Amino acid sequence: xxxxxxxxxxxxxxxxxxxxxxxxxxxxxxxxxxxxxxxxxxxxxxxxxxxxxxxxxxxxxxxxxxxxxxxxxxxxxxxxxxxxxxxxxxxxxxxxxxxxxxxxxxxxxxxxxxxxxxxxxxxxxxxxxxxxxxxxxxxxxx
Numbered sequence: 297x298x299x300x301x302x303x304x305x306x307x308x309x310x311x312x313x314x315x316x317x318x319x320x321x322x323x324x325x326x327x328x329x330x331x332x333x334x335x336x337x338x339x340x341x342x343x344x345x346x347x348x349x350x351x352x353x354x355x356x357x358x359x360x361x362x363x364x365x366x367x368x369x370x371x372x373x374x375x376x377x378x379x380x381x382x383x384x385x386x387x388x389x390x391x392x393x394x395x396x397x398x399x400x401x402x403x404x405x406x407x408x409x410x411x412x413x414x415x416x417x418x419x420x421x422x423x424x425x426x427x428x429x430x431x432x433x434x435x436x437x438x
């Protein structure tokens with residue numbers, strides 16, 4: 297079967313993505329870290345907690361959409377790698393945000409409104425070896 301045709305001027309979904317298996321080694325090393333508050337997972341509905349992670353990840357990708365690493369990551373499509381970690385509470389999450397600011401690591405701290413509560417943090421996509429040392433004390437969310 298031939299691929300679908302799109303009218304002239306119509307955006308082709310994932311039109312610039314590399315073919316499966318064509319991801320470069322540099323792009324394959326990219327990861328987006330998302331850090332959710334574990335305490336919220338005990339008191340909020342699962343969908344609400346997942347939404348916080350989605351908001352933070354999208355905000356980080358959007359805010360840094362022109363960065364070459366973000367662009368390469370988004371081009372990976374189904375090969376994108378996201379690591380979801382847990383912070384025990386709001387204090388740990390905001391302390392991580394402060395550390396990342398001090399180290400000039402691009403990230404977005406998602407604040408739930410109107411409560412103005414920090415719920416999640418996401419880094420823009422980075423090569424793992426550039427940021428892992430700042431995140432290694434956080435466990436995988438499970």
